[in-house]
Amino acid sequence: MDRDAFTRSLRILERRHPLRDWSADLTPFEILVSTVLSQSTTVANERRGLAGLRKTLGDITPAALAAAHERDIARAIWHAGLARQKAPRLRAIGHEVVRSWRGELDSVLRLPTEDAREALMSIPGVGPKTADAVLAMAADHPTFPVDTHIARIARRWNLVGTQDYETVRSALEAWTPARKRKAWHLALVAHGRELCKARNPQCDACPVRSDCDWYRAHHGLPLDARATERHGLTKD
Secondary structure (H helix, E strand, O other): OHHHHHHHHHHHHHHHHHOOOOOOOHHHHHHHHHHHHHHOOHHHHHHHHHHHHHHHOOOOOOOHHHOHHHHHHHHHHHEEEOHHHHHHHHHHHHHHHHHHOOOOOOHHHHHHHHHHHHHHHHHOOHHHHHHHHHHHHOOOOOOOOOOOOHHHHHHHOOOOOEEEEOHHHHHHOOOOHHHHHOOOOOHHHHHHOOOOOOOOOOHHHHHOOOHEEEEEHOOOHHHHHHHHHHHOOOOO
Protein backbone atom coordinates (compact mmCIF):
# COMPACT_ATOMS: atom_id res chain seq x y z
CA MET A 1 0.00 0.00 0.00
CA ASP A 2 1.38 3.40 -0.94
CA ARG A 3 0.91 6.63 0.98
CA ASP A 4 -2.06 7.86 -1.07
CA ALA A 5 -3.88 4.56 -0.58
CA PHE A 6 -3.08 4.64 3.14
CA THR A 7 -4.50 8.14 3.55
CA ARG A 8 -7.56 7.30 1.47
CA SER A 9 -8.24 4.15 3.48
CA LEU A 10 -7.90 5.90 6.84
CA ARG A 11 -10.24 8.69 5.79
CA ILE A 12 -12.82 6.09 4.79
CA LEU A 13 -12.41 4.23 8.08
CA GLU A 14 -12.60 7.46 10.07
CA ARG A 15 -15.98 8.23 8.46
CA ARG A 16 -17.15 4.69 9.17
CA HIS A 17 -15.97 4.83 12.78
CA PRO A 18 -16.40 8.40 14.10
CA LEU A 19 -14.29 9.25 17.11
CA ARG A 20 -15.56 7.48 20.22
CA ASP A 21 -13.16 8.23 23.02
CA TRP A 22 -13.39 5.35 25.50
CA SER A 23 -11.23 7.33 27.92
CA ALA A 24 -13.42 10.44 28.12
CA ASP A 25 -14.80 9.70 31.60
CA LEU A 26 -11.56 8.37 33.09
CA THR A 27 -8.79 10.12 34.96
CA PRO A 28 -5.26 9.86 33.52
CA PHE A 29 -4.36 7.27 36.15
CA GLU A 30 -7.52 5.27 35.40
CA ILE A 31 -6.53 5.30 31.73
CA LEU A 32 -3.18 3.84 32.73
CA VAL A 33 -4.85 1.15 34.85
CA SER A 34 -7.37 0.41 32.12
CA THR A 35 -4.61 -0.04 29.55
CA VAL A 36 -2.82 -2.53 31.79
CA LEU A 37 -6.06 -4.43 32.39
CA SER A 38 -6.78 -4.55 28.64
CA GLN A 39 -3.75 -6.71 27.91
CA SER A 40 -4.71 -10.17 26.61
CA THR A 41 -8.44 -9.73 27.17
CA THR A 42 -11.57 -8.27 25.59
CA VAL A 43 -12.88 -4.74 25.99
CA ALA A 44 -15.89 -6.03 27.92
CA ASN A 45 -13.75 -7.98 30.38
CA GLU A 46 -11.34 -5.07 30.81
CA ARG A 47 -14.27 -2.84 31.74
CA ARG A 48 -15.57 -5.46 34.16
CA GLY A 49 -12.13 -5.60 35.76
CA LEU A 50 -12.05 -1.82 36.08
CA ALA A 51 -15.52 -1.81 37.63
CA GLY A 52 -14.44 -4.51 40.09
CA LEU A 53 -11.41 -2.49 41.06
CA ARG A 54 -13.53 0.62 41.59
CA LYS A 55 -15.95 -1.36 43.76
CA THR A 56 -13.10 -2.67 45.89
CA LEU A 57 -11.04 0.52 46.20
CA GLY A 58 -13.61 3.25 45.76
CA ASP A 59 -11.59 5.82 43.81
CA ILE A 60 -8.89 4.25 41.65
CA THR A 61 -5.85 6.27 42.68
CA PRO A 62 -2.13 5.51 42.96
CA ALA A 63 -2.35 5.71 46.76
CA ALA A 64 -5.31 3.33 46.92
CA LEU A 65 -3.59 0.76 44.72
CA ALA A 66 -0.31 1.08 46.58
CA ALA A 67 -2.07 0.48 49.91
CA ALA A 68 -4.16 -2.48 48.71
CA HIS A 69 -3.16 -6.10 49.15
CA GLU A 70 -2.26 -7.89 45.94
CA ARG A 71 -4.78 -10.61 46.75
CA ASP A 72 -7.59 -8.05 46.99
CA ILE A 73 -6.55 -6.43 43.71
CA ALA A 74 -6.45 -9.81 41.98
CA ARG A 75 -9.93 -10.68 43.21
CA ALA A 76 -11.24 -7.33 42.03
CA ILE A 77 -9.83 -7.63 38.50
CA TRP A 78 -10.29 -11.34 37.85
CA HIS A 79 -12.70 -10.70 34.96
CA ALA A 80 -9.84 -9.09 33.03
CA GLY A 81 -7.76 -12.26 33.12
CA LEU A 82 -4.17 -12.87 34.22
CA ALA A 83 -5.12 -11.39 37.60
CA ARG A 84 -2.13 -12.87 39.43
CA GLN A 85 0.23 -11.18 36.97
CA LYS A 86 -1.64 -7.90 36.68
CA ALA A 87 -2.30 -7.37 40.40
CA PRO A 88 1.36 -6.95 41.48
CA ARG A 89 2.01 -4.86 38.37
CA LEU A 90 -0.80 -2.47 39.22
CA ARG A 91 0.28 -2.22 42.84
CA ALA A 92 3.85 -1.47 41.76
CA ILE A 93 2.59 1.19 39.36
CA GLY A 94 0.64 2.81 42.19
CA HIS A 95 3.73 2.80 44.42
CA GLU A 96 5.91 4.37 41.72
CA VAL A 97 3.46 7.16 40.89
CA VAL A 98 3.14 7.98 44.59
CA ARG A 99 6.91 7.88 45.09
CA SER A 100 7.99 9.76 41.97
CA TRP A 101 5.13 12.17 41.29
CA ARG A 102 3.27 12.53 44.58
CA GLY A 103 0.38 10.42 43.39
CA GLU A 104 -0.56 12.27 40.18
CA LEU A 105 0.38 12.09 36.50
CA ASP A 106 -0.46 15.66 35.48
CA SER A 107 3.11 16.90 35.73
CA VAL A 108 4.31 14.00 33.58
CA LEU A 109 1.67 14.55 30.92
CA ARG A 110 2.62 18.23 30.64
CA LEU A 111 6.15 17.28 29.55
CA PRO A 112 7.15 17.23 25.86
CA THR A 113 6.00 13.99 24.26
CA GLU A 114 9.31 12.12 24.22
CA ASP A 115 10.15 13.19 27.77
CA ALA A 116 6.68 12.16 28.98
CA ARG A 117 7.00 8.83 27.16
CA GLU A 118 10.37 8.14 28.77
CA ALA A 119 9.01 9.06 32.21
CA LEU A 120 6.01 6.75 31.88
CA MET A 121 8.19 3.90 30.63
CA SER A 122 10.38 4.28 33.71
CA ILE A 123 7.47 2.92 35.75
CA PRO A 124 7.82 -0.84 36.33
CA GLY A 125 5.26 -2.66 34.19
CA VAL A 126 4.69 0.20 31.74
CA GLY A 127 5.92 -0.54 28.22
CA PRO A 128 5.78 1.53 25.03
CA LYS A 129 2.23 0.55 24.09
CA THR A 130 0.86 1.46 27.51
CA ALA A 131 2.82 4.72 27.58
CA ASP A 132 1.62 5.70 24.11
CA ALA A 133 -1.99 4.91 24.98
CA VAL A 134 -1.85 7.07 28.10
CA LEU A 135 -0.19 9.93 26.24
CA ALA A 136 -2.69 9.85 23.39
CA MET A 137 -5.86 9.26 25.35
CA ALA A 138 -5.14 11.23 28.53
CA ALA A 139 -3.35 14.26 27.11
CA ASP A 140 -3.70 14.28 23.30
CA HIS A 141 0.01 13.77 22.70
CA PRO A 142 0.65 12.90 19.02
CA THR A 143 1.55 9.27 19.63
CA PHE A 144 0.11 6.35 17.65
CA PRO A 145 -0.51 3.43 20.06
CA VAL A 146 -0.27 0.05 18.36
CA ASP A 147 -2.40 -2.84 19.61
CA THR A 148 -2.75 -6.31 18.10
CA HIS A 149 -5.48 -5.17 15.68
CA ILE A 150 -3.40 -2.30 14.33
CA ALA A 151 -0.27 -4.44 14.03
CA ARG A 152 -2.26 -7.03 12.05
CA ILE A 153 -3.70 -4.43 9.68
CA ALA A 154 -0.27 -2.83 9.18
CA ARG A 155 1.10 -6.21 8.08
CA ARG A 156 -1.87 -6.89 5.80
CA TRP A 157 -1.39 -3.51 4.18
CA ASN A 158 2.35 -4.26 3.76
CA LEU A 159 3.32 -1.19 5.75
CA VAL A 160 5.75 -3.31 7.75
CA GLY A 161 7.15 -6.80 7.60
CA THR A 162 7.58 -7.27 11.33
CA GLN A 163 5.56 -7.21 14.54
CA ASP A 164 8.18 -5.11 16.35
CA TYR A 165 6.25 -2.41 18.20
CA GLU A 166 8.55 0.54 17.47
CA THR A 167 8.80 -0.37 13.78
CA VAL A 168 5.03 -0.44 13.37
CA ARG A 169 4.54 2.76 15.39
CA SER A 170 7.19 4.64 13.42
CA ALA A 171 5.71 3.54 10.09
CA LEU A 172 2.23 4.68 11.08
CA GLU A 173 3.40 7.99 12.52
CA ALA A 174 5.46 8.72 9.40
CA TRP A 175 2.33 8.64 7.23
CA THR A 176 -0.16 10.13 9.69
CA PRO A 177 -0.58 13.85 10.46
CA ALA A 178 -0.08 14.45 14.17
CA ARG A 179 -3.59 15.87 14.56
CA LYS A 180 -5.09 12.68 13.09
CA ARG A 181 -3.24 10.05 15.07
CA LYS A 182 -5.77 9.61 17.87
CA ALA A 183 -8.76 9.40 15.52
CA TRP A 184 -7.00 7.08 13.09
CA HIS A 185 -5.72 4.87 15.91
CA LEU A 186 -9.29 4.42 17.16
CA ALA A 187 -10.61 3.87 13.62
CA LEU A 188 -8.06 1.12 12.96
CA VAL A 189 -8.84 -0.58 16.27
CA ALA A 190 -12.56 -0.51 15.42
CA HIS A 191 -11.86 -1.86 11.92
CA GLY A 192 -9.79 -4.71 13.34
CA ARG A 193 -12.52 -5.66 15.77
CA GLU A 194 -15.36 -5.37 13.29
CA LEU A 195 -14.03 -6.68 9.97
CA CYS A 196 -10.26 -7.16 9.69
CA LYS A 197 -10.14 -9.96 12.23
CA ALA A 198 -7.26 -12.35 12.81
CA ARG A 199 -9.40 -15.29 11.69
CA ASN A 200 -11.91 -15.12 8.89
CA PRO A 201 -11.55 -11.42 7.98
CA GLN A 202 -14.77 -10.16 6.43
CA CYS A 203 -13.23 -8.82 3.24
CA ASP A 204 -16.50 -8.75 1.30
CA ALA A 205 -17.83 -6.12 3.71
CA CYS A 206 -14.59 -4.13 3.93
CA PRO A 207 -14.85 -0.58 2.54
CA VAL A 208 -11.09 -0.35 1.90
CA ARG A 209 -10.42 -3.78 0.41
CA SER A 210 -9.46 -2.36 -3.00
CA ASP A 211 -6.34 -0.80 -1.51
CA CYS A 212 -5.49 -3.74 0.78
CA ASP A 213 -2.43 -5.74 -0.26
CA TRP A 214 -3.59 -8.80 1.67
CA TYR A 215 -6.96 -8.74 -0.11
CA ARG A 216 -5.32 -8.39 -3.54
CA ALA A 217 -2.92 -11.24 -2.81
CA HIS A 218 -5.68 -13.57 -1.63
CA HIS A 219 -8.32 -12.63 -4.18
CA GLY A 220 -6.18 -11.97 -7.24
CA LEU A 221 -7.75 -8.58 -7.95
CA PRO A 222 -6.01 -7.01 -11.00
CA LEU A 223 -5.14 -3.34 -11.21
CA ASP A 224 -8.00 -2.25 -13.47
CA ALA A 225 -10.52 -4.12 -11.32
CA ARG A 226 -9.17 -2.42 -8.20
CA ALA A 227 -9.68 1.00 -9.72
CA THR A 228 -13.18 0.07 -10.86
CA GLU A 229 -14.14 -1.27 -7.45
CA ARG A 230 -12.63 1.70 -5.61
CA HIS A 231 -14.77 4.19 -7.49
CA GLY A 232 -17.93 2.14 -7.22
CA LEU A 233 -18.13 1.53 -10.99
CA THR A 234 -19.02 -1.54 -12.99
CA LYS A 235 -17.86 -2.59 -16.40
CA ASP A 236 -20.32 -2.89 -19.29
